[in-house]
Structures are given as structure tokens and as C-alpha cells.
Amino acid sequence: MIGYDEALAIIQRETARLDVHRCTPEQALGQVLAETVASGEHLPPFDNSAMDGFALHVGGATLRTGSEFDVAGAQAAGDERVQAIGGAWEIMTGARMPEGLDAVVPVEQVEVLARDADGRPLRIRLAADVEAGQHVRLRGEDVLHGATVVEAGTRLAPQHLMLLAALGVPSVAVTRRPRLAVITTGRELVDDPTRPLASGEIRNSNGPFLAARAVAAGADVVLRETVSDEPTAYLAALERALAAGADVVLSTGAVSMGRYDFVPDTLRGIGATIHFHKVRIRPGKPLLFARLADGQLYFGLPGNPVSSAVGLRFFVEPALRAMTGLAPEQPLRVPLAMAYRKRAPLRFHLKGRVEVDGGGRMQARVLQGQESFRILPLLAANAWIVVPEEADFPGAGDLVEVYGLGHLEAPCIGEVVT
Ligand SMILES: Nc1nc2c(c(=O)[nH]1)N[C@H]1C(S)=C(S)[C@@H](COP(=O)(O)OP(=O)(O)OC[C@H]3O[C@@H](n4cnc5c(N)ncnc54)[C@H](O)[C@@H]3O)O[C@H]1N2
Numbered sequence: 288m289i290g291y292d293e294a295l296a297i298i299q300r301e302t303a304r305l306d307v308h309r310c311t312p313e314q315a316l317g318q319v320l321a322e323t324v325a326s327g328e329h330l331p332p333f334d335n336s337a338m339d340g341f342a343l344h345v346g347g348a349t350l351r352t353g354s355e356f357d358v359a360g361a362q363a364a365g366d367e368r369v370q371a372i373g374g375a376w377e378i379m380t381g382a383r384m385p386e387g388l389d390a391v392v393p394v395e396q397v398e399v400l401a402r403d404a405d406g407r408p409l410r411i412r413l414a415a416d417v418e419a420g421q422h423v424r425l426r427g428e429d430v431l432h433g434a435t436v437v438e439a440g441t442r443l444a445p446q447h448l449m450l451l452a453a454l455g456v457p458s459v460a461v462t463r464r465p466r467l468a469v470i471t472t473g474r475e476l477v478d479d480p481t482r483p484l485a486s487g488e489i490r491n492s493n494g495p496f497l498a499a500r501a502v503a504a505g506a507d508v509v510l511r512e513t514v515s516d517e518p519t520a521y522l523a524a525l526e527r528a529l530a531a532g533a534d535v536v537l538s539t540g541a542v543s544m545g546r547y548d549f550v551p552d553t554l555r556g557i558g559a560t561i562h563f564h565k566v567r568i569r570p571g572k573p574l575l576f577a578r579l580a581d582g583q584l585y586f587g588l589p590g591n592p593v594s595s596a597v598g599l600r601f602f603v604e605p606a607l608r609a610m611t612g613l614a615p616e617q618p619l620r621v622p623l624a625m626a627y628r629k630r631a632p633l634r635f636h637l638k639g640r641v642e643v644d645g646g647g648r649m650q651a652r653v654l655q656g657q658e659s660f661r662i663l664p665l666l667a668a669n670a671w672i673v674v675p676e677e678a679d680f681p682g683a684g685d686l687v688e689v690y691g692l693g694h695l696e697a698p699c700i701g702e703v704v705t
């Protein structure tokens with residue numbers, strides 16, 4: 288049986304970047320940039336005023352309170368380049384600075400001494416000193432033409448769209464979203480919530496969870512089906528998954544030691560390469576990772592609900608990152624709130640809460656109810672706490688690794704709940 292780091296290295300070795308296409312930045316929201324974007328424009332594109340007021344020429348000295356100026360013209364946002372020859376120019380926020388002027392005095396710091404018949408100011412007196420450069424936003428002050436603004440490997444968020452729009456970037460190169468299929472196995476499973484359970488049946492909770500988590504992880508779910516414990520029914524579902532274009536197929540159940548655990552043998556029978564089966568982790572030890580004959584990745588997740596969640600979070604999500612060009616994750620390291628004794632020399636993935644104590648310090652608390660069939664404690668969890676194989680009894684205050692509930696979500700920080 289291999290350890291987690293070895294398993295992760297195999298997944299990364301076996302995972303290739305998906306193809307790249309160009310689309311508008313808005314269409315690329317949530318996707319990962321495949322090429323670095325450099326600015327083709329200055330931002331701001333011209334020197335402009337940060338205030339409604341009057342533009343002046345200051346030069347090397349300070350213009351003193353009480354100085355008076357005739358108003359030579361007016362500039363509003365959208366007005367084109369204009370040459371100023373002395374005097375004050377009435378100016379609006381965002382308007383292009385008249386050439387030759389280098390400062391703006393806000394309208395609140397000016398006394399208007401005379402106006403024309405339409406109420407436009409003709410002469411002003413300064414009610415405050417004015418320094419060169421004040422309230423002027425310089426061309427290229429935010430972004431210079433040619434500067435790198437978004438690196439390849441960045442997942443585009445709304446703030447990237449704001450900057451790319453400000454710079455007039457019409458299209459970006461992004462890696463397409465991975466397509467994923469979920470096949471839940473087990474003749475005990477019931478998908479219809481209105482159907483009463485017959486003896487021995489349970490409801491399928493892995494299917495809806497994994498499909499929702501896969502979407503939150505940046506994948507498109509192209510198929511979700513439940514099959515009985517019949518290899519033929521399973522193979523038919525797998526064929527439909529591949530026909531739907533899946534890059535990654537997940538199944539739950541039928542990977543352990545039971546008589547109906549048909550997934551490994553059935554995969555071998557269709558020419559899949561099984562890279563590993565069973566990892567030194569809890570929960571989720573019987574996890575299987577394979578490559579199908581046509582190159583698609585296959586994750587056989589154990590059937591217990593939390594085992595399937597751990598399999599998705601710590602095995603499938605790293606593969607989705609590698610497929611889209613996101614760098615491997617870095618966990619937070621947070622002190623444990625209370626000592627935790629592990630019951631086996633395995634790497635543990637624990638339902639946890641990151642909390643802030645009374646002194647404002649972060650702590651990670653292992654929740655009650657760690658068994659892999661227990662779903663309810665997941666609702667109190669805001670993070671996964673990972674305790675490595677070699678640490679058997681980490682004490683209060685020892686640093687442990689903390690991961691968000693999904694790879695695109697930072698761990699939340701909650702209040703201490705007692
Ligand atoms: N003799 C051994 N038995 C088991 C071992 C072992 O090493 N030796 N490992 C245990 C561990 S750990 C796990 S995890 C499970 C994994 O079993 P399978 O992946 O083969 O899954 P199933 O047996 O089909 O189901 C396990 C469990 O999960 C429930 N289940 C399955 N699918 C769903 C679903 N879609 N929604 C909700 N619950 C589901 C299923 O009814 C079982 O209770 O094996 C242990 N046994």
C-alpha cells in the first residue's frame with residue numbers, strides 16, 4: 288500500500304493539461320489563464336483629475352492661499368486634449384488635464400469671485416495651498432503599457448475582469464473546464480427521495496454531493512448515474528460517460544474487499560491501467576486510481592460518504608488543478624485546539640473547524656463524529672484538518688495542515704462554538 292505523497296505524485300504524473308481556447312474575459316470567468324496577459328495600453332490612458340474643481344499650473348513652488356486666477360476654460364470627462372495657457376480651468380472628475388497644468392484644487396477649497404450670466408465661474412481665489420501633482424491621476428500610474436498584469440495559471444475572478452476591461456483586452460487564452468462523470472454503484476441505493484426505503488436500502492447521498500462539489504471545483508458534470516452491482520450495468524454507464532466526453536470518471540463503492548466489489552477487475556477487463564489501489568489514509572483507504580484505455584482518468588472512490596468526500600478533495604481536486612494549470616495547493620498551518628490521538632499509522636483527513644479564540648488567535652478543532660458514515664458533522668466543518676502518517680498524537684498548540692472544503696475555497700474562519 289502506498290502513502291499519500293506517492294499517490295499524489297502518480298496522479299500528477301498521469302495528468303496532462305487540457306486544451307486551450309480563446310474567449311472573451313467575461314466568458315473566461317472562473318477559468319484558468321493559459322497565457323500571461325500584458326497590457327497593450329496605459330491605465331489611466333491620460334493624465335486626469337481626481338476631483339471636481341479647478342486645474343492649475345503649480346510647477347516647482349506651492350500656490351498659496353489667497354492667490355487669484357481668471358478661469359480660462361472648462362474640461363469635462365470625455366473632452367479631448369486641450370492646451371492651457373495659464374489661468375485656472377474648471378475641471379470635472381475624470382476629465383483630461385489641459386496640457387501645461389499639473390494640479391487640481393477641489394471646488395470646496397476655492398472661493399468663486401465672479402460668474403457669468405450662466406453661472407459659470409470667471410475668477411477664483413484659493414482657500415487652501417496647492418501643491419504640484421495634487422489630485423491628478425497620471426497616465427500609466429496604475430498600469431504601464433507592456434506591463435504583465437495577469438500571470439498564466441491564474442483563475443479569473445471578477446477583479447481580473449475589471450482590469451482586463453479597463454485595459455481593453457478583447458480575448459484571453461484559457462484552459463477548458465474538465466468534464467467529469469459520476470457513477471454511484473450499489474443495489475442498495477435509492478435516488479428518488481419520494482420513494483420509501485425497502486428493507487436494506489439507503490438513499491444515494493454521494494451522487495448529489497460529488498456532482499455539486501465537482502462543479503464547485505471548476506468541472507462540468509457530463510453524466511451522473513446510479514448502477515446496481517452488475518458489472519454489465521456498470522460498463523454500460525461507463526461507456527455513456529465516455530460518450531458524453533468525460534475526461535475524468537468517478538465512481539463510488541465496489542472498490543473494497545467484498546464479494547460485490549467488482550470495480551478493479553472490471554476495469555482491468557477493459558484494458559485500464561490501475562496505478563494504485565489502496566492508500567495509507569483514513570477515511571478512504573480502498574481508493575483506486577486508473578487510466579482508461581483511451582486516456583481518461585478514473586477514480587474509484589470508496590462508498591462511505593465521507594470517504595468519497597476525502598477522495599474527491601485530496602485526489603480528484605489535485606488532478607483537476609493539474610488539468611487546468613493551477614499550481615499545487617499550499618495548506619494553512621494552524622495550531623490544534625486540543626490534542627488528537629490517531630488510532631492508526633495512516634494519514635488522517637478530519638472534519639474540522641478553524642476558529643478564532645477569545646484572543647483573536649486561530650485554532651483548528653477536530654470535530655466529534657469522524658466515522659466515515661457520519662454526514663451530519665460535515666455541516667459543522669469549515670475545513671479539513673490533515674494529520675500526517677508519522678504524527679500519532681499531536682498535542683494542543685501543535686501545527687496541523689488545514690485545507691478549505693474545496694480547492695477553490697480558502698478555509699473559512701468561524702466563531703468558537705461550544
Ligand atoms: N474486510 C474489509 N472490509 C472493508 C474494508 C477493508 O479494508 N476490509 N474497508 C472498509 C472501508 S475503509 C471502506 S471506506 C469501505 C469501502 O467500501 P466500498 O468502496 O467497496 O463501498 P461499498 O461497500 O459499496 O459501500 C461502503 C458503504 O458506503 C455506503 N454507500 C455506498 N454508496 C453510497 C452512496 N452513493 N451514498 C451513500 N452511501 C453509500 C454503502 O451502503 C456502505 O455502507 O469498505 C470497508 N470494508
Ligand code: MOO
Pocket residue numbers: 568569570571572573589591594659660
Ligand atoms: O477508510 Mo473507510 O474510507 O474508513 O471508511
